[in-house]
Amino acid sequence: MVLRAAALFDGVSSALMAGPSVVIADGAITAVHGPAEPPPAGASVIDLPGLTLMPGLVDPHLHLCFDATGDPVGHLAQAGDDLLRQQMAEAARRALRAGVTTVRDLGDRGYLALELRDRDAAGGADPLPAIVAAGPPITTPGGHCHFLGGAVSGKAGLRAAVRERAERGVDVIKVMASGGNMTPGSLAHEPQFSAGWLRAIVDEAHRHGLPVTAHAHSARSVADAVAAGVDGIEHATFMTASGVDAPGALIRTIAARRIAVGWTVGRDPGQAGTVMPQIASRMAGLIATRRRLYESGAVLVPGSDAGVSPAKPHDVLRFAPEDLAAAGLSPAEILQAMTCRAAQACGLGHRKGRIAAGFDADILAVDGNPLEDLAAIRKLRAVHIGGRPVLPAPGSPAGNEER
Numbered sequence: 001m002v003l004r005a006a007a008l009f010d011g012v013s014s015a016l017m018a019g020p021s022v023v024i025a026d027g028a029i030t031a032v033h034g035p036a037e038p039p040p041a042g043a044s045v046i047d048l049p050g051l052t053l054m055p056g057l058v059d060p061h062l063h064l065c066f067d068a069t070g071d072p073v074g075h076l077a078q079a080g081d082d083l084l085r086q087q088m089a090e091a092a093r094r095a096l097r098a099g100v101t102t103v104r105d106l107g108d109r110g111y112l113a114l115e116l117r118d119r120d121a122a123g124g125a126d127p128l129p130a131i132v133a134a135g136p137p138i139t140t141p142g143g144h145c146h147f148l149g150g151a152v153s154g155k156a157g158l159r160a161a162v163r164e165r166a167e168r169g170v171d172v173i174k175v176m177a178s179g180g181n182m183t184p185g186s187l188a189h190e191p192q193f194s195a196g197w198l199r200a201i202v203d204e205a206h207r208h209g210l211p212v213t214a215h216a217h218s219a220r221s222v223a224d225a226v227a228a229g230v231d232g233i234e235h236a237t238f239m240t241a242s243g244v245d246a247p248g249a250l251i252r253t254i255a256a257r258r259i260a261v262g263w264t265v266g267r268d269p270g271q272a273g274t275v276m277p278q279i280a281s282r283m284a285g286l287i288a289t290r291r292r293l294y295e296s297g298a299v300l301v302p303g304s305d306a307g308v309s310p311a312k313p314h315d316v317l318r319f320a321p322e323d324l325a326a327a328g329l330s331p332a333e334i335l336q337a338m339t340c341r342a343a344q345a346c347g348l349g350h351r352k353g354r355i356a357a358g359f360d361a362d363i364l365a366v367d368g369n370p371l372e373d374l375a376a377i378r379k380l381r382a383v384h385i386g387g388r389p390v391l392p393a394p395g396s397p398a399g400n401e402e403r
C-alpha cells in the first residue's frame, strides 16, 4: 500500500517534505519516496491530495479508567471491572479517532490497562491505539490515588510492590512522590515519600529493567525524585505551600541527566473556566518555570493527564500545541515533542513517532501545514494505525472536524 500526499512531517525534521509517497507493508513503513519515484508495481495507492502526512500523536500520560466527568473518582468506585473495561476501551478509541495512536496509561485499577494493551490492538475489527501501561500507581495508605489499589508502606513493601508490577508485565513504574489534586485529604505541594524510599523503588525497578516516572507537584518531591534517580517526572510544577520554587541548580541537573519532564498540557477550550484554585493562584510561577525548563534544554514530554476532569477528555492532546507555544517551543519543536520524543519517553522510540522505514505505519493526514498553523493537527482527515484506516475517507461528513 502507498499513501501519497502533498507534504510530509516525519517527526524529526524542521521542514516538510513535498510530494511524499509512504510505502507500507504488513503494518510497517518500508520506504518514504519523493515525488519522482513511481509507486511499487502492484501497490494499492491511496491519494490524499492537498493533505500533510505526519506521525500519529503520542500521549505519554493519561488515565483510561477516569471518565473525564466532574466525579471520576466516585464513578470509578461504582464501576465493576466489566463496565470499566468497556469504558476504558471506548476512551482509547476516542483518543485514536483524534489521531493519538499511542497512549501511556500512568495509573489504572487492577491492571486493566495491561489487559487492553495485550488485546491485538491493530488486528481486531475495532482498533485501539498502542498502549503502554504502569498498572496501579504506587502510593501511601490514604495517599494520592490510593483508591486505585497501589497503597503500600515500608521499604520492603515498596520493593515488593515493584516486583509485583514487574511480574504483571508493566512497562513502567509510576510512583506518587507527592500529593495530588484529585484526592481528598492529599496536598499536591507536600511529599508522600522521602528520597530514601524513592531510591528503594528506583533501585528495585531498574533491577527489573523497568523505568520509573514520579508524579511530583511538590518542589521537595521533584528534588527527592531527582536524587533517587528517576527516569521521568510527571507534572514537575515545583509547588510549595505558598507558590512555586524551582531552583536553578535543580533545573540544570534535570536537563543534564536527560530526565523526561512530563508536562501536563491541553484543555478542552469549552471548559476554559475550570482551572483548580491551587493551580490558578500559582499560574504566573508555573508559566515562568516552564519557560526556564525549556530554556535549560530539558527533555520536555507533553502529556494530557486525560480523564481527570471535564476539561480533559481522552482526545484532549490535540489542544496541547498552544500550551507548548506559550512556553517558548517552536512549531517544529512542538510537533517533534508530541510524536518522536513522546514515543521515546514511552520506550517506543524505535517503532513509533516517526515516518521512516522500519517504523509502524501510524500515520495522520491533516489539512494544512502544521509547521505554520498548529491548529492543522485538529483538521484531521485520516488516521492510519498499523497501516489500517481508522477514520472514513477524506471529505466524509464523519471526519473529525475542528471544534
Ligand SMILES: [Zn+2]
Binding pocket: 061, 062, 063, 106, 107, 305
Ligand atoms: Zn495522571
